[in-house]
Amino acid sequence: MLALGLSLVASFSPTSRVWAQAAAPAETRSAEADGRVDSEAEGDAGPHGAEAPASADVGAGTRSDGPVGGPKPANAERIPPRDAAPRPAERTPGAEAAAGPDGLEPGSPRPDADASKDGLSDARAGATPPRVLEAPEPDFPEGADPAEHPTVIVHTTIGESGEVVEAHVEESVDAVFDAAAVEAVKRWRFAPAMRGGEAVVSRVRLAVHFEPPGFSQGASSPVLPGPLEEGPVTTIERSQTAATADDQDDDEATAAFAATVEAPFDHGKNARAPSEHRLDRKLLESAPRREAGDMLSSAPGFFMSRPEGGAVAGRIILRGFDAEHGQDIAFSVDGLPINQPSHIHGQGYAELGFLIPELVTHIDVLEGVYDPEQGDFAVAGSARFHLGTEKRGLQLKSGYGSFNTWRHLVLWAPEEASTGTFAAVDYQSTDGFGQNRDGSQISALLGWEGRKGRVSHRLRGGVYGARYRLAGVLRRRDIDEGRIGFFDSYPFPTAENQNAIALQAFATYRLGLHHADGGRSTFEAWAAAREFRSQQNFTGFTQVSLTNPDLRGRGDLIEQSNRQLSTGLSAVHVTRPYKPASWAVGHVRVGTDGRLDRINQTQNLVQAPQNTTWDQRIAADITGVDVGLFGEVDFAFFERLRVRAGFRGDLLLYDIDDNLGNRTPRFRRETTIDGFRRSAAGLAAGPRLSATYALIPGLDLLAAYGEGYRSPQARLLEDGESAPFTKVRSVDLGVRSSVETPIGSIASSAGFFYTHLSDDIAFEAREGRAESVGPSQRLGAQGSVRWEPLHWLFTQASLTFVRATLLSPPPPSAEDPDPPFVPGQALPFVAPWLYRQDLGARQAVGSWFGQEVTAFGGAGYTYLGSRPLPFATAAAPVHLLDARAGLEVGRVTFDLSALNLLNLQYAASEFAFPSNWTPNEQPSRLSERHIAAGPPLTLMANLGVRL
Template sequence: MPNFSSFVSLRLPLSRAALLLFLLFLTVGRAGAQGTATLRGTVTDSLSGQPLPGVSVGLEGQPGGTATDALGLFKLTNLAAGTYRLRVGALGYRGQTLPVTLAAGETRTLSLPLPTVVLRLSEVTVSQPRDPNQSLAAISQIDKVLRPVNSAQDLLQLVPGLFIAQHAGGGKAEQIFLRGFDVDHGTDFAVSIDGLPVNMPSHGHGYADFHFVIPETVEQLKVYKGPYTARFGDFATAGAGEFLTKTRLDASQVKVEVGQFDTYRGVVLLDLLGNDKRHLFSKKPESAYVAAEYIYTNAYFDQPQNFKRFNGLAKYTGQLSDRTSLTLLGSHFTSNWNASGQIPDRGVEQGIISRYGSIDPSEGGQTDRTNASVILTTGLPGDAVLRQQAYYSRYNFGLHSNFTFYLNNPVDGDGIYQTDNRDIYGYTGTYERETRLGARTLRTTLGVGTRIDATDVTLFSAVQRVVTDTTVSGRVNLQNFNAYLDETLNLTERLTLNAALRLDVFRFRYRDQRDAGISGRTAAARVSPKLNLYYQLGEGAQLFVRSGFGFHSNDARAVVRDPEASILPRAIGYEAGSTFKPVPSLVVNVAAWALHLQDELVYVGDEGVTESTGPTRRFGLDLAARYQLTTRLFADLDVNYNRGRQVDAPKGANFIPLAPSLTSIAGLTYKAGKGLNAGLRYRYIDDRPANDDGSITARGYFLLDAVANYTTKRFQVGATAENLLNVEWNQAQFATETRLRTEPLGSSVDELHFTPGTPFFLKLNASVFF
């Protein structure tokens, strides 16, 4: 069986080979065919006039094709004179097929507005999107339309095969499971929203708190599994998810939700410009809206959670000129809560607490985040596109926890209080251009970026939320500079090569407030090559083979304290699979994959350190299918299997704790647009080892959820029901050594600790559109 070191030994020749390949691409001369025609155009939303990026454009009966760029522009070149049928389509929009007759040497320009329509899977294409590594593009967009989203964390579960678990009262970022990973709160899955990074490096939990997103504002999800895409660096080993909020509102909306356990939610979305020709910055198409969300719940625990969350968002999108667009975004989020924490099996079995009780009722926390972002997209000569984004985030986090109860402090308990207060400054820029190389097209993307995190981190001992002693207190300064070159070349009409090279440079600095002797600085760099092949069998089938290196960063405190610590442990992944349509209304994606980590890091937030698991390897199989049974009835299925092990550990003690081996999600959805809409879904995750030797088992579960609503042009009423069968299930689960107050001094028990999952939960909602 191959191990990680054998792959690492290949990195230098592979990097050189990739570099030589790029240089070859860039030095090949142009050899355009004489007398050929060019077809170009702009695709827009028919209501707002805004450009539509990523729309599939091609000629019927011919392989290949293209997709619109960030400004909604497309270009088909080297076309022989003659008559063609142009096909333009995007999920959720009425596709167009129109005849086009081209003369030799002619350049034809079209303007194509697309109206929105009810979803039809027969119109979904599986040809290569503009971003070649987004092989789940069709699947993800179908899910966004069909799957009900009740909260920000539900957005993450739109990623095929991704599961989440909450274990701190609803305010802490969810624990993520994907491709055989217990990703903790984001150590191996990169998340972004409108280009804003969500993951927090050098955080006590490898954190990706997505709660600052209002689900009703999210329009699109792009899913990337594995480390195959050069645009993503830190944390993008198991994959990455890019979420995009709406550029415009179809209508203003007021929504109210009321549920069991004192649950209330209100949402307001207001269109600021409408269609009455008001303008802010230009006479070109513009849109602007604001959104706000407030949530309160006591949840289903014995101790009222008193959970409160507020979200606010303002966004402007406009065309400053035919070749320039501007996006402005600002948001603010704040939340505070009580938590029942993780409870021990024996506490429930002995009747010390109920299943929904708490050993330490002082757990809970508060957090807030403020974001500002500006994006300028400009068309340059030669049909190149330059996209620039600058962003700033202010983030504050405080969490009261008690994981070991009375093990270390038998009198007052082992309460702790963690804080993280940081400023984030960032810039990303991408330059994209298509070049003709004879009869072939070379798409070049050059990206550069930087991110600075200036963070104050502390860890205190606490008793009933009163701080008693300081364990860790320091200042982290972390800067990342990155650059990448991504080349996509059509080798033949059906075969496409994507090759990329990414460079990341990190500078870590930690200044301890208590002990200057453990302060210091260090730096590290990573070069990550990627190589991917795509073969288009026809309009209904695409094959792919992908490979790439990635990494995840260690905590700045760990690498400064320990010179031997892994700073940027490397990952290598590879997979082969296909996206295909065996019948017009069925879309299937299947992939066999492997992922090797040089050093799998585990964040131990209650001690302010990271632990090294050593090298790990995983092999797996992903299956996703989406089927339109009738005009209004849809079925979907995800099945994900993997086998993962620690490489250096002895057999029988080499399990990867909490890593699931089998997960599945499936559902039936009745989608009518107006009128009655309904869905029934299940979630399944198997039993899995909770520790290295498998002596403690985290229990799997099977859950059934339902949603129904009735929609008209002016209002919507509906209901959601979670855990229809009212089964007892565990969300987050851990093997933890603890001592209860009633147990003898010096004793402890290592067993399963868990946060109970939601019992049957009914929630009603009503919306007004105007």
């Protein structure tokens, strides 16, 4: 007997068009979720694992569109997704679903739906989830507090005949409501889940929502702006007033449901800007990825690479920002801030190498600064990774590929636990795709989530280590003239000894409280210890010792070391919903977060191969504190307009012990000692505003304005200086739409954006770090489209254009008292054009020895336009095509991936600066183009088994 464990999500707004859009993500989630056969299912359900083909059918063909009272779609057989954003495929435990508003299980076929009309045969569907036939209202317990509006999550097993064979509380409220919820669910009646034309046992999670007698969830009670959730939670609540499809039409049924859909960056209705996106599991696993960080390449406007090599954080481009190693983007992983302030290798240094791709359920991206929770480094935007896995049980996976690359993964996810509970170890080693690129890394990640009643807990922890040799950069002219190979490294010890090591451990804990009045609070604590050491030579032989000028020509091998211990706390409270008038409803969110960083950093010149130090450049101890306070009023008006007005302020304090400051001349050694101790503080504050207006069904207008900041490199502060911040002001204007067409569902977003920075920074090769270049701005436009023409096929494309310009000359210096500047000159390293297209397919194709065979594949194409470089040069455009294909037979999965399928030689990054790699010739001091080679065609074969 097959058993299906289904995670269903659907949502509807009872009244508001605005909120009806917000509900869309939930429904779209159901599309992915529906087809997912849970390995915890009874019997032999397991092998069909991840995404059963029923998913797209469900998402595309089961629900009618339209808000309450709105026009009923003519093609009710097909369900238009209501959100323009990508569809998340996996959820946290809270993101489970309940019955649909029309009495159907969300994502399940309508009773009257004729699949063949849509060209969707049973065979294509593969499996169909159960659907609700009858769903009597839950009874509000006598004697219960009328002020309570609880929701109980009930784990329900549905038999082959559609009866509820078992129901137990998964998320409890209290005994009274728990019992009432179970009692209600047991009275519900379903059409059973189907596979291969046969009824099978299935499991669903149902959210039973209680309202006291007399409380209507009807048209006059719009869905509230959702309270802060613990992650991407979507909960569909089946209220007492729910009716079945038998006694209500779709619209009336819709009115019977309340949706609580919220995540800080949830998309669809909750999107603050057209630039807010969610990268769901379906999208993330469509194209092959070198690492988890590469997943962001599927987000509009993002380009990810790791040009310096393993163990050195990747380089990121986003909407006209060369974010270097993370200086312009705030990264977090389940509440753990990733950016490291005042890191020696780059402000906001963000190492994502510890992430295990299989554990990333989705990524929420907000481009721009519009959420009060966005703090330091949210200059171009922010990206939040969410961890978990819906594939339960023990997974073993090994891969081998080009350049003697190995990857081994052990992932254990207890079947009885939630998706956020897991343990995984990922080991990789490689010889590298050229000289001096070999290395290895290991990452262990742990997660646990639990919930009892109104209290939830989440733990995360991890340990990561990576050590790679680095090839460094090459002068373009040397390559073009045949003096060195594209993937080579300069044949000097000072180049061949380049390497990096990254070590880190972290732990986070979050406590969530769901208040009886509908409010919610979260408290979070985290700690991370991170160490980084690199030895890199960008310039060859140009350096002269500052300590002893007689020392020179020993190679510019810069050794950077950064040891950082960071701890932080945060608390957020979302009030109960307020409804001051029939046409207005909303809530208030307030919160605070703070962190303390203790940093020890050094920078020396070392002489290879003995690594003897021949000059000291930096030796500093820094303590930094950042405390932020934020709040936001979030209200909906007239069921069409949603306005969020927020504010955030941060106070940052620094204590710097610059051990090499006030460097003394040699002739005064007797009377002076090096060192410069100082402290500084500064306040950064600004508003965060956004508005969404439902113009017509399926089309929202969005506008957002926000002011954010980037903290300074502490070591560059003067004593008592009012810490200067890079102030950012950003504006986004655009639309989001979702339409159902005869050729499939199409979700899109488009808009214009403008960003102004008070003080930008750019890479300085001689010091191997970023330096100030003055104020800048970005003006651009962006559009993205997701099209799902068939239930097993989808594609997503995005195009970004941006004109990034410098607004005034860089700060003058003795070396350059009048820095080059032409009004309107393009910022270096920033590509004006970026195009990305993802394609994914997954379909059951038959069976083999009784095991279902599923074929899957995907591709990702990136075009990065020509990038302007300093001093009159420009980098060549980059074309990258990645593809993968595989088969899943029962519990065994095999796939073959090809990265850079066209095997094009490209520069992962380009720089322009003087260098001298011909130490026996008169050195040129002119700026030269340098490149870091991107990987060539890389094949990888992977074999996985689930036990």
